Amino acid sequence: MYIKDDVCYAGTLQDDIKVTEAKPLRGGMMLITFSTGEVRLFDTTLLEGEVFKPLKDGAVFHHPVLFRGVITWDNGNIDIAPEYVYKHSYTYDSAAV
Incomplete structure (x- = not known):
């Protein structure tokens, strides 16, 4: 866990990784x-815990907001560290689609 710019994050500080776009x-x-x-592709259905249950509601899931490189939902009540998203995402090859 670390704190940067008055925001508490899980994981290890990695200045070079931030989310710049999140498309549901x-x-x-x-x-x-x-x-x-x-x-990359990220599967939110694999997220565990009560805090992530609201993501099953399309009205919440389809409205992410980026805050300092972090994906948030529900007015910041749900967030996920960019390091976690990167580590648990899959390579995406747009040329193969």
Whole structure:
């Protein structure tokens, strides 16, 4: 855990990784663009815990907001560290689609 700019994050500080775009897709999947330029797929349905249950509601899931490189939902009540998203996401090859 670390604190940066008065925000508490889980994980290990990695200044070089931030989310620059988060596009919700069907089935709880998201197309994530990182500050490295990489575009990856992230499956929010694999997130565990009560805090993530509201993401099953499309009205919540389809309205992410980026705050300092972190994906948030529900007025900041739900957030997920960019390091976690990167580590648990999948390579996305847009040329293969």
